[in-house]
Amino acid sequence: MNENAKQLFSKRKQEINKEKSYYNKFIFNGHFSVFLVIMLGAFILGYGDWLKAIPKGINYSLIASIVLAITSMFPIRTLLKDADRLFLLPFEKHMTDYMKHSLLYSYFSRIGFQILVVIVLFPLFYVINNKTYDFYILFAILSLLFPYLGLLLKWQWYKYQLEGWSIYVLLFIIFTSGYYVALAPKQISSVTSILILVGLFLLLRNQNKAQLFPWERMIKSEQQHHMNYYKFVNMFTDVKHLKETAVRRSYLDSFLATPKHKRFNKDYMYLYLFIRSFARGKDAFNIILRLVIIALVLMLWLQHPIITLIIGSLFMYITLLQMAQFYTQQAYGLWPQVWPVTDSKVIKGYEQFLNRLMLSIGILFIIAYTIVFPQYCYFSVLFLLVGWLTIRNVIKKLKYQETLLRD
Template identity: 30%
Template sequence: MKNLRELWGARFVHYMTEFQKYMKYVVTGHLALVLVFAIGAGGYTYSEWLKEVSPDFPAALLAAIIIGAALTFSAPITLLKPADSVYFLPMETKLQLYFKQSLRWSIFSQLPLPFILYIVALPLLSATETGTKAEFLWLAFFIVALKWIYVETEFYFRHAKSGDWVWGDRAIRFIFASLFIYFWLSPYPYLIILFAVLIGIYSTYWRKQKQSMPFPYEHFITLEQNRMMRFYRFANYFTDVPHLKGSVSRRGWLGFLLPPTRLEGADAGKYLVKRTLIRTDDIFWLWVRLTAITMLGAIFIPFPLVVYIFTGALSFASAIQLIYALRAGEEFRMDMLFPINKRSKAIRSTVRQVQWLQALFVLITALFTFGFGGTPFLLGIIILAVSEITLQATKEK
């Protein structure tokens, strides 16, 4: 490589190739169909709600909080590798050229989310007569400027503090961005000058602080590795990803689900399977995400027939993915130390229990949308029936 600009270009090409390799399995016709139904149902519900929204609804505050949160999360994308902590040392004084390209890509790749939220908020702002067209156009410009400044500020902060107190930095920037947007949409738009000055001073302060600190290679390398692992975990829901590395968390707050039990026979098998489900990050968060999506569907989909199909499909996805996730793995397990031959039964029992929990959560959520009637209870029955059919169809012989 002649210079660091070419190095960034080579790494970016490799990154995009890797990204496209897995995204072709994610973006399929099935996903497009689901998105069409979800966006259509959400858009219809949103438009119907806008017809009845009160002019006193705090639209400016809500838009400021949502867009401000999207602007605040501005972690830089550096594409650094573990070996860089050694090979980049002689070029540390010239790294600015590399990170200039890095920050540009970080800004460009992170702009769509706040812009999508901004576009979604526009009908609400118009319905409540919050702001004018000129103010909306200027707000789009401010979103670009704030994202640019925030990506650079988070990079400066991480450089100066080696990643410590990142959430404190984000809390401060969230307050600044939210108040900036809120006052721009309020009757007192001139107050944004105060927050613009504060944002500029804050960014300049951390820019000066990082100049006297050595570059924290380990922090930025770990940040990049974690970012790629999140992408690989997402892609792994659609295809096998060899780069994926599992992780575990204790989750002591769920200890009540693992009461003391006799580690004999079937009890030991059930205990170890439950422990695996609760403490394995991929399996646990898979169930949490699918349950949360099902609950959101029960809230925002106004058509009973559509919500029945939606709930049945996700309950099937929850049950079958939990079953195969708990069966998978060639690594050592504690039950290999004991003569237990009922692991398959323990898996079915555990999946059945968590699907009962999913049915209960969805039923309670649906009560707020459909009231006390047959629809919420029918949703719970659908989840239990589909899960049980899936358990019986995947029973090992």
């Protein structure tokens, strides 16, 4: 039956790889690839300049340990489906073999990012430790072992039906302490964390011999991971499987006041709908908020006026471009059927919404640029210019698309 478990998991993995291969064509398009290249170049430039004058009095070992401890907590990917709770029940006694392949898949699907974090941190500790790196070898080994041991322990923890938050707290403490001992005092005793993880795993595995497979928990977890992937892909293209959710954000209520009777008509209908959907939506709002925060951090961190200007303009372009998918959610949703209006009214409302979003982001970018480079503050007008040109291009394409649909 071990071969059957392997075949089942391989089939599931091929299905998800095929789906990811399809969506990757939309994600890694020309615009996003250029964005990544520029981001990488800006980070290398800023990181190199920062290493030349590293601020003193900061516990970098503790910060790096916390960061790597968080990235070391890999999620368990079982690739289970909702129907499995019924159709795989006769197969339950062989799910142990299935989970072995699942844990390996969970490990290797995320280990690349873990290695990248270790590589990025290496120059920092190489410089602050007088160009020595022997201790860093142990740190790197721990960063490769901890995630897999964490997955093994997490699986036994879930199988024993313990609370999910408790395993994350436990792993965070063990990982952080192990990394910190390897980085700060540079002692071999950091391997004690490995012994603790192995001991807990063996103890729980012995207790779980009579435990049943946690179908509900693992299926729900897999569905959540898959939905998170769809939310990411939805930044670049429409995803049919994505379920929209709404979130009440009371601090935005002042922007969502009911329009007065003069603006309660078809001319202002879609402007209100786009603003309300953005403010109450769970996905678009969070995506734009993350992009803006990342942009502001980079702008305040990089100490080069031209590079900072390019980064701000690039983020303005990417942010507004990602909102193109937001148009289809409203223009082809329920409201056009409830209150039919012409395409031009929908596009006009969308353009007004983008202009307001562009002004809000542009003002934040201008303030950040002025704080860092007050002598060049007039160059920050470029952010608004890039935003205006981007909106103009997006609206032009939408009008052309609507014309093709009418034909």
